[in-house]
Amino acid sequence: MELLSLLRREAAIDLRRLAVMTALSAISTTLILGLIAFGAEKASSGDVSLLMVAAFVAAIPLFILSQNYVMTTTAREVEAIIQRLRLDLFEGVRNADIPALDSLGRAPLFAALANDTQTISRTMPLLVIGAQQAVTLVFVALFLAWLSLSAFAIAAVFSAIALTVHFRRSRALSESMQQVSRDEQRLFGGLGHVLDGFKEIRVNALRAEQVVTELSELSGEVRQRKSAIKRQWAIEFAFIQVVFFLLLGLMVFVVPLFSEGFAKVAVEATTVALFLVGPIGTVAQAIPAIAEAGSALGSVQRVTAQLSDVLANGEDEKAEPLAEPIREIALDGIRFSYREADGSPGFSVGPLDVVFRAGELVVVTGGNGSGKSTVLRLLTALLRPDQGGMRINGEPLRAGQRQAYRDHIAAVFSDYHLFRRLYGVGSIDPANADALLRRLQIAEKVAVRDGAFTTVDLSGGQRKRLALMVALLEDKPVLILDEWAADQDPQFRRLFYEKLLPALKRPDRIIVCVTHDDRYFGVADRILDMEEGSFRA
Numbered sequence: 001m002e003l004l005s006l007l008r009r010e011a012a013i014d015l016r017r018l019a020v021m022t023a024l025s026a027i028s029t030t031l032i033l034g035l036i037a038f039g040a041e042k043a044s045s046g047d048v049s050l051l052m053v054a055a056f057v058a059a060i061p062l063f064i065l066s067q068n069y070v071m072t073t074t075a076r077e078v079e080a081i082i083q084r085l086r087l088d089l090f091e092g093v094r095n096a097d098i099p100a101l102d103s104l105g106r107a108p109l110f111a112a113l114a115n116d117t118q119t120i121s122r123t124m125p126l127l128v129i130g131a132q133q134a135v136t137l138v139f140v141a142l143f144l145a146w147l148s149l150s151a152f153a154i155a156a157v158f159s160a161i162a163l164t165v166h167f168r169r170s171r172a173l174s175e176s177m178q179q180v181s182r183d184e185q186r187l188f189g190g191l192g193h194v195l196d197g198f199k200e201i202r203v204n205a206l207r208a209e210q211v212v213t214e215l216s217e218l219s220g221e222v223r224q225r226k227s228a229i230k231r232q233w234a235i236e237f238a239f240i241q242v243v244f245f246l247l248l249g250l251m252v253f254v255v256p257l258f259s260e261g262f263a264k265v266a267v268e269a270t271t272v273a274l275f276l277v278g279p280i281g282t283v284a285q286a287i288p289a290i291a292e293a294g295s296a297l298g299s300v301q302r303v304t305a306q307l308s309d310v311l312a313n314g315e316d317e318k319a320e321p322l323a324e325p326i327r328e329i330a331l332d333g334i335r336f337s338y339r340e341a342d343g344s345p346g347f348s349v350g351p352l353d354v355v356f357r358a359g360e361l362v363v364v365t366g367g368n369g370s371g372k373s374t375v376l377r378l379l380t381a382l383l384r385p386d387q388g389g390m391r392i393n394g395e396p397l398r399a400g401q402r403q404a405y406r407d408h409i410a411a412v413f414s415d416y417h418l419f420r421r422l423y424g425v426g427s428i429d430p431a432n433a434d435a436l437l438r439r440l441q442i443a444e445k446v447a448v449r450d451g452a453f454t455t456v457d458l459s460g461g462q463r464k465r466l467a468l469m470v471a472l473l474e475d476k477p478v479l480i481l482d483e484w485a486a487d488q489d490p491q492f493r494r495l496f497y498e499k500l501l502p503a504l505k506r507p508d509r510i511i512v513c514v515t516h517d518d519r520y521f522g523v524a525d526r527i528l529d530m531e532e533g534s535f536r537a
Helices: 002-010 015-044 050-095 098-104 106-147 149-196 198-202 205-253 260-313 372-379 399-406 430-439 460-474 490-504 518-523
Strands: 328-339 345-357 361-366 387-392 409-412 478-482 510-514 526-531
Touching: 015 050, 015 106, 015 260, 050 106, 050 260, 098 106, 098 260, 106 149, 106 260, 149 205, 149 260, 198 205, 205 260, 328 372, 345 372, 345 387, 345 510, 361 372, 361 490, 361 518, 372 478, 372 510, 387 399, 409 460, 430 460, 460 478, 490 510, 490 518
Parallel strands: 361 510, 361 526, 409 478, 478 510
Antiparallel strands: 328 345, 328 387
């Protein structure tokens, strides 16, 4: 079982000690049961054994201590394992490239990080309880065998039949749960489309109706399948209970006919058999939880494996630093093609041969779909070229230097994300931050306090000003702005091109600005015009 393999592989606790404490919990439970059974018989004749009372009193704290150790230790360790699973996913996403994340999709990632890890956390305690109850069953069964071999034989046969049937049906249900998990991932993906395409949905009632209808149908299918699975588990649970009710009936009505000595221990054996119903019911309930956790773990491991494959097939991008600050970036014969779902080449750019030098402000322009954003992704080493390479200060950029190279770049992409906390900026000079807010004409709306913006609940243009502020606080030798002024009002757009952008030029800084605003091309030292994936001559 993958869950047990995970525990053995990842657990930092002493599994032998855990097994001993589990056994002590089972032994103390069996001891308490036996003392109650024999004590009840003595009480019926008006006799009370002080030795039994003392043993009973001693068994209870043993049970409490062992049970508490098993439950708290496993709960703590399970959460630690889940934490490591989450961190593996975070690390995988952090190091994956854009095509890998695009091919994987967000829905499996969200499902793995949110739904699946929560499922494991919620159901793993049931696995522990089920395992503990299974050990208890072993000791109770041995106690029953000591009381009556006939009763033990009947209990063993009935248990074997019931659990065999139950496990066979459970395998089929486990497959159904995996299918439901895949359907839920599709549902998460659909919800992502609703959030990403909110504006498009709001402006078209027919589109909104069709999207919601499709999601409703998918949600209904998930509901029906999950309801069917839970209904089947309820049937299975009832089946287990009925089998053991029959077992009790056989012990009371049939076993005495074949075992002359059974009458002497009938009360004790029946009490023990009655006690079996609870642990067996717990084990039966734990089985669907285990199947659900196993399915969730499988989903997490598949996503992690896909991310790991990307990293394993790649090279260590953090191995080497750059020899010196960036003064020049050259793209040498770079070609890149996106891939369709079937693996065939899609939109392509290249060959790209261009040099960017410190002290220059280079404007990249071109029509929609000409490849400007792809060029920026290649320039920032977020995409790996299919052919060609990059030279930094005249030296080829090696695979092990790619992260060091990226660390020299500050960028505001057209699809930027604004963090409220200023991650990666380092120590912030309050006076410098306030000055930048005033230059960007947003000081009356937001401030920087304790390394974070006081708010990011602003208009799109104002948020983009904050994104530029973060890039300037990073103070990197390469500054890339992708359609930065597109969301600004005309007055601030003119201010940006005529005053702010020229003021950002420095002898040690490369500035690359993608824009359609041809009225302000005069601020550029060079203009690169793109068409169909290449720079025009």
